[in-house]
Amino acid sequence: MSVIQNSNIDLITDKIIDFIVQEGPGILGALLVLVIGWKIINFFVYWLDKLFQRTDFDDALESFVVSVVSIGLRIILLVSVAGMLGFETTTLITMLGAMAFAVGMALQGSLSNFAGGVLILIFKPFKVGDFIEVQGYTGTVKTLQIFQTILHTIDNKEVIIPNGDISNGAIINYSATGKRRIDMVFGIGYGDDLKKAKGILQKIIKEDRRVLKENNRKNNIVLGNLGDNSVEIYCQVWVNSIDYLGFKYDMNEKVKEEFDKNNINFPYPQQDIHLIKDGL
DSSP, rough: OOOHHHHHHHHHHHHHHHHHHHHHHHHHHHHHHHHHHHHHHHHHHHHHHHHHTTTTOOHHHHHHHHHHHHHHHHHHHHHHHHHHTOOHHHHHHHHHHHHHHHHHHHTHHHHHHOOOOOOHHHHOOOOOOOOOEEETTEEEEEOOOSSSEEEOTTTOOEEEEEEHHHHHHHHEEEEEESSEEEEEEEEETTTTTTTHHHHHHHHHHHHHTOOOOOOSSEOOOEEEOOOSOOOEEEEEEEEGGGGHHHHHHHHHHHHHHHHHHTTOOOOOOOOOOOOTTTTT
C-alpha cells in the first residue's frame, strides 16, 4: 500500500516539476511584464498629468483624458499578459466585448453619463472654474470627471451631477462673457420726488469703480412701473462677473442709507378701510 502511495506522490511531484520547467519561465515572464508594465503605466500617467499641468490645457479635458488613457493602457496590459500565459487573445477579446455589452445594458445610465461627459468636452459649454447654473444647482465647476461633474456652491456645498443630465438639460454659464448686467428694482412712494431718487441712484453708480462704463454696455436708470403701492425705478448696471454679488449687496445698502437721508420712502403694501355706520 505504501509503495502505491509513494509512486503516486512521485508521479505528482514529477508532473509539478515538469510543469514548472515547461511553464515556469512563461509564468515568470508574464508576472514580470505585469509588474513592470503596471509601473510604466503609472509613470506614464503621472508624466502625462504633469505635462498637461505645465501647458495651457483645459483642466476638465485633462482629467478626462488621463482617466481614459490610464484605464485603456491597463486593459491592454492585462490582455497581453493573458496572451503570454497561453490564453487565446481573440477569444479573450470576444469575451471582454460580450461582458462589456452585458455590463453596458445593465449600466445604461452610466454609459449615458460617459457620453454626456464626451459631449461636454467636445462642445465646452463650460470649463473648470466657471460659475454655472444646471439642474437647479448654482456653483463653481471644480472637476469634470468621466461620469459626473462636481460643483461647489457659494456656501461651500459639494454637488455631484451626472454628466448625462447636464448634457440633456439647460446650462446657464455666468462666466462665459466675463461681464454681467445687474437688474435691480427700487420702489419709492407716489409722494416722493422721482428725479431726486433717480439722481441719488445715478450718483451711487457713478462713484462705484466696479461699474463698467463701456459704450456698448449702457447703464440705465428708468421709471419701470407704476405699481399698486409704489413707483418702481429700474436700475440696470453692468459689472464684471466676479463683482456681481458684492456690488449688488453694497448697492442695496447704499440706496437704503441715501434714501433715508433724503426722506425718500420705501413703501409697503397697505389698504384703506372705510367704515360705514348703519343709518348713514
